[in-house]
Amino acid sequence: MRWFIFMRLFKKIFGKSLPDLDWIQNQGLLSMKIAQTFALRIDFLPEETCTHLAKLYTKTTPIEPEDFQLLLKQYTDDTWLKSFKSIEDLPIGSASVGQVHRATLKTGEEVVIKLIKKDFKRKFEKDVRSLRRFIKFVIFFYPKLAKVADPVGILEHIESYTLAELDLYNEIKHGKELKQIYLDHKDQFDLDRLKFPHIYEELSNEHVLVSEFIDGPTADELLTNKKMKFDDILEIFHIHGFYIFIIGTFHGDLHPGNLIVKGKDFYFIDTGAISRVGKKIQSGLFEFMEKLSMYDYVGCSHALNHMADHEIDGKKFEKFQANLLILYKDFAGKSVSEESLTKKMMETIKLGVNSGMIFEKGMFPIIKSMMYLDGMVLKGSPQTVLMEEMRRFIIEFKKADAMINL
Numbered sequence: 001m002r003w004f005i006f007m008r009l010f011k012k013i014f015g016k017s018l019p020d021l022d023w024i025q026n027q028g029l030l031s032m033k034i035a036q037t038f039a040l041r042i043d044f045l046p047e048e049t050c051t052h053l054a055k056l057y058t059k060t061t062p063i064e065p066e067d068f069q070l071l072l073k074q075y076t077d078d079t080w081l082k083s084f085k086s087i088e089d090l091p092i093g094s095a096s097v098g099q100v101h102r103a104t105l106k107t108g109e110e111v112v113i114k115l116i117k118k119d120f121k122r123k124f125e126k127d128v129r130s131l132r133r134f135i136k137f138v139i140f141f142y143p144k145l146a147k148v149a150d151p152v153g154i155l156e157h158i159e160s161y162t163l164a165e166l167d168l169y170n171e172i173k174h175g176k177e178l179k180q181i182y183l184d185h186k187d188q189f190d191l192d193r194l195k196f197p198h199i200y201e202e203l204s205n206e207h208v209l210v211s212e213f214i215d216g217p218t219a220d221e222l223l224t225n226k227k228m229k230f231d232d233i234l235e236i237f238h239i240h241g242f243y244i245f246i247i248g249t250f251h252g253d254l255h256p257g258n259l260i261v262k263g264k265d266f267y268f269i270d271t272g273a274i275s276r277v278g279k280k281i282q283s284g285l286f287e288f289m290e291k292l293s294m295y296d297y298v299g300c301s302h303a304l305n306h307m308a309d310h311e312i313d314g315k316k317f318e319k320f321q322a323n324l325l326i327l328y329k330d331f332a333g334k335s336v337s338e339e340s341l342t343k344k345m346m347e348t349i350k351l352g353v354n355s356g357m358i359f360e361k362g363m364f365p366i367i368k369s370m371m372y373l374d375g376m377v378l379k380g381s382p383q384t385v386l387m388e389e390m391r392r393f394i395i396e397f398k399k400a401d402a403m404i405n406l
């Protein structure tokens with residue numbers, strides 16, 4: 001990808017009309033990942049643009065059935081093929097790197113096969129190098145960009161989770177890690193509704209992953225059809241919040257297309273990306289959410305400062321606090337449709353950075369998770385005053401934190 005392609009990409013994303021998704025896909029994996037990242041930036045893109053870009057998460061163009069067969073041959077061997085009674089030609093899902101087909105094993109078990117669509121790695125790495133040079137060039141002229149938007153940090157995040165996603169062994173490894181956390185703590189925290197699909201490791205490799213077929217809609221489908229119950233959205237926050245706030249290791253890409261709902265259970269799928277966050281951010285963020293849920297903005301100002309690697313004090317802090325109080329003056333009692341939580345979070349962090357705080361790079365995955373949650377509530381239950389609903393979990397999280405982290 002050359003520099004003018006990046007410029008065109010950004011022009012399309014920020015343009016007046018909705019960006020052309022086919023064009024974006026045709027520019028390659030990095031272009032798609034950047035566009036997916038912008039799908040979350042309702043803090044500086046119009047909502048329609050974000051919703052449009054979000055289609056890149058679940059509705060990309062699959063490869064032709066002939067190419068699917070060819071790739072399967074390339075990635076597997078005869079013994080592998082002999083384990084299957086049938087494999088469907090048309091995929092049930094297709095995202096940026098993989099596509100997923102239903103199949104039945106000789107034993108009668110219903111499974112899905114996930115396959116990496118093509119050999120993305122070399123071009124992706126080359127594009128990342130080229131974009132990094134481009135960003136450094138731009139930052140040279142606009143140093144402020146580096147401080148506020150942290151484009152290098154975001155690019156690094158995209159690079160590391162995409163490379164992880166391209167090797168399906170990571171999905172197995174990280175899936176196991178998340179499951180182990182569940183097993184270790186299920187007696188200390190109510191994780192009853194969380195499930196993981198069985199993975200057939202003996203039939204899987206870097207390019208192909210075979211797992212148990214889960215017969216249920218994704219949270220995304222439920223939200224689109226207005227069938228997702230509000231309590232279920234909150235339960236996702238309850239489970240995911242446990243991983244983020246109490247453990248600090250969490251599913252790195254838990255958007256609603258990566259959650260299957262079957263009866264009362266939530267299945268974590270697509271576990272290729274795992275995110276980790278340092279103790280300082282983890283506890284600071286929890287403190288922030290706790291204060292925010294009580295509309296205690298003075299408390300919020302201290303909590304945000306606690307999250308920063310480099311904290312501020314004295315006059316600087318006082319000024320920051322005064323500005324934060326102004327930022328939140330009409331926040332209490334607002335529903336998610338009246339006031340986007342993500343947007344508020346982004347503005348809050350921006351205010352912190354402009355006041356002199358410095359945050360570690362680990363912030364972005366958390367913000368991404370918050371955005372997914374905010375987006376789900378906005379789609380499924382826009383009248384909710386999310387902050388007030390969150391209060392019911394704070395005490396439970398605190399108890400778990402005291403039990404597990406002391």
Ligand SMILES: Nc1ncnc2c1ncn2[C@@H]1O[C@H](COP(=O)(O)OP(=O)(O)O)[C@@H](O)[C@H]1O
Nearest residue numbers: 093094095098099100112197212213214257270
């Ligand atoms: N184990 C499964 N059972 C049923 N459907 C699945 C399963 N795994 C994936 N899918 C379907 O395929 C889609 C894409 O799968 P996913 O693992 O998220 O791949 P990608 O990396 O392409 O996003 C999911 O949104 C879901 O609809």
Ligand SMILES: [Mg+2]
Nearest residue numbers: 095257258270
């Ligand atoms: Mg997915």
